[in-house]
Amino acid sequence: MPRQVDVAIVGGGMVGAALALLLVAGARVRAERILVVEPRPVSPPAPGSPPALRVSAIAPVNRARLAALGVWDRLDATRVASVERMAVWHEAVPPDSPDVLHFDAAESGAAELGCIVENDALQAALQAACRKAGIALPGESLQALDIDADAARLQLGAARVDAELVVGADGANSWLRNKADIPLTFWDYRHHALVPTIRTEEPHGGVARQIFHKDGILAFLPLSDPHLCSIVWSLVPEKAQLMREATPEAFNQALCMAFDNRLGLCTLESERLVFPLTGRYARQFAAHRLALVGDAAHTIHPLAGQGVNLGFMDAAELVNELRRLHREGKDIGQHLYLRRYERSRKHSAAVMLAGMQGFRELFAGANPAKKLLRDIGLKLADTLPGVKPQLLRQAMGLNDLPDWLR
Numbered sequence: 001m002p003r004q005v006d007v008a009i010v011g012g013g014m015v016g017a018a019l020a021l022l023l024v025a026g027a028r029v030r031a032e033r034i035l036v037v038e039p040r041p042v043s044p045p046a047p048g049s050p051p052a053l054r055v056s057a058i059a060p061v062n063r064a065r066l067a068a069l070g071v072w073d074r075l076d077a078t079r080v081a082s083v084e085r086m087a088v089w090h091e092a093v094p095p096d097s098p099d100v101l102h103f104d105a106a107e108s109g110a111a112e113l114g115c116i117v118e119n120d121a122l123q124a125a126l127q128a129a130c131r132k133a134g135i136a137l138p139g140e141s142l143q144a145l146d147i148d149a150d151a152a153r154l155q156l157g158a159a160r161v162d163a164e165l166v167v168g169a170d171g172a173n174s175w176l177r178n179k180a181d182i183p184l185t186f187w188d189y190r191h192h193a194l195v196p197t198i199r200t201e202e203p204h205g206g207v208a209r210q211i212f213h214k215d216g217i218l219a220f221l222p223l224s225d226p227h228l229c230s231i232v233w234s235l236v237p238e239k240a241q242l243m244r245e246a247t248p249e250a251f252n253q254a255l256c257m258a259f260d261n262r263l264g265l266c267t268l269e270s271e272r273l274v275f276p277l278t279g280r281y282a283r284q285f286a287a288h289r290l291a292l293v294g295d296a297a298h299t300i301h302p303l304a305g306q307g308v309n310l311g312f313m314d315a316a317e318l319v320n321e322l323r324r325l326h327r328e329g330k331d332i333g334q335h336l337y338l339r340r341y342e343r344s345r346k347h348s349a350a351v352m353l354a355g356m357q358g359f360r361e362l363f364a365g366a367n368p369a370k371k372l373l374r375d376i377g378l379k380l381a382d383t384l385p386g387v388k389p390q391l392l393r394q395a396m397g398l399n400d401l402p403d404w405l406r
Contacts, residue, residue: 005035008163010176012038015294015311016169017126020135021069026319031134039141044124052118055230056308059114074125081224082112084206091213116221152289165333167291174296182284189277192240194233196272201264244272286342289333298349
């Protein structure tokens with residue numbers, strides 16, 4: 001006999017594991033009725049080991065939710081850094097220029113704009129919280145899936161599982177999305193991201209900094225060590241590869257010039273990763289007995305640091321709908337009932353994708369008309385009443401909250 005569950009989640013990354021915990025806390029799904037399919041469980045980083053290269057910006061609302069789920073206390077404090085302020089500017093703008101757009105958590109009465117956390121550390125904490133809650137993570141791969149009128153039928157090794165609903169949280173190259181023949185709109189940002197850890201001569205002060213060049217975007221994200229930052233340098237592919245292969249001395253020199261020595265001398269502290277940047281948008285976020293969340297549904301440019309936060313909001317909105325369906329005694333796998341989740345999250349993802357693309361295009365190149373628009377836009381954002389608070393709310397994850405999180 002196959003095992004019977006309410007929800008099977010394919011993918012135990014940050015979004016998939018968070019969804020499992022939210023189902024127990026928010027939708028009142030019993031832990032033993034949830035299955036997380038994750039063949040590669042993650043262990044927490046070894047104490048004292050160097051910072052991981054892949055990090056995420058976590059909005060305050062999502063940090064608060066993870067704390068309420070018992071996840072945050074499982075994180076080693078050295079793997080988390082608070083972001084109290086943010087500065088955004090275009091190349092050649094002096095540090096004290098009014099054309100530098102500043103955001104300060106104190107302006108909204110908050111303790112922080114968000115935090116930077118190492119992906120592996122957060123994923124390990126989420127998976128550990130799932131196990132403590134009694135949610136199964138069997139460590140098996142999904143080998144086959146068949147969806148019929150009554151159930152989604154999963155084959156895991158020698159075991160079979162029947163689920164009322166299967167959720168794809170298996171990343172940008174989602175096997176589940178492809179298996180369901182859901183079309184995907186995608187586009188190449190024509191940039192690659194170069195990601196290393198950098199030591200700075202001056203302390204970062206808990207400030208996230210982002211500078212736009214005509215041919216790229218450079219972000220310095222503060223880590224818990226006051227002199228360490230994770231950088232994301234978005235460059236055309238040829239230059240990204242050149243910077244990856246440059247000697248440490250040549251790389252340090254190029255980085256200091258690109259960053260205008262805003263934090264003094266910068267030195268390479270790690271290896272350098274390079275990966276292509278691609279926008280993706282699934283044509284459907286739901287189907288019969290199927291829902292997509294996180295990168296399986298959408299990927300965006302990392303310039304706003306909203307990727308995983310969009311995924312957490314997908315999870316929260318899906319839980320919101322499943323709460324309603326459970327309360328009304330309806331079949332949680334019916335596409336007709338999942339359409340509300342799909343409409344809500346497709347809209348939010350589309351707005352974010354379009355906004356990030358427009359923002360990136362505005363800051364790209366040296367066109368005089370674009371420069372005029374940038375200068376006017378930055379001044380208006382900094383001075384018009386209501387503009388910066390709204391941008392702050394977006395950055396802090398306070399927009400698009402489902403009812404049960406409000």
